[in-house]
Amino acid sequence: MRPSVSVVVLSYNRPHLLRQSLAALAAQTYPASALDILVVDNRSGASDEVARVVSEHPRARLIANPQNLGFTGGMNVGIRAAHSEFVYITEDDIVLDPENVAELVKHFESDPKAGIVAGIMLDKESGRIWFAGGLVGLGP
Numbered sequence: 001m002r003p004s005v006s007v008v009v010l011s012y013n014r015p016h017l018l019r020q021s022l023a024a025l026a027a028q029t030y031p032a033s034a035l036d037i038l039v040v041d042n043r044s045g046a047s048d049e050v051a052r053v054v055s056e057h058p059r060a061r062l063i064a065n066p067q068n069l070g071f072t073g074g075m076n077v078g079i080r081a082a083h084s085e086f087v088y089i090t091e092d093d094i095v096l097d098p099e100n101v102a103e104l105v106k107h108f109e110s111d112p113k114a115g116i117v118a119g120i121m122l123d124k125e126s127g128r129i130w131f132a133g134g135l136v137g138l139g140p
Contacts, residue, residue, distance in 0.1 A: 008078030
């Protein structure tokens with residue numbers, strides 16, 4: 001049995017991008033039964049449309065914040081609602097490669113020292129690498 005993964009997608013005022021993000025989550029090769037998708041909507045003028053987009057994805061749950069809590073506040077709401085072994089945080093303007101979740105879980109399973117993992121982040125239009133990992137040390 002594969003570990004469960006809660007994917008927290010923070011959304012703010014971009015339902016057209018959220019639609020692409022959720023489609024990419026639906027296309028993950030990781031077993032759908034092990035994915036818990038939570039869309040946290042930071043209240044905006046497009047919140048009704050965000051709710052409609054989420055309703056198109058039966059495996060996704062909507063958490064509608066009564067106000068815009070910002071990045072950290074919105075993510076914290078989603079993390080608190082997560083109930084899986086792993087929590088993956090992302091945003092509505094991120095389109096994941098179909099192997100993304102599977103590869104990150106595979107890395108966690110192969111490296112007992114791993115506490116935080118992230119994939120390579122590319123700019124879709126230019127192909128430029130925005131992020132390619134690193135090491136994070138906590139404490140002395």
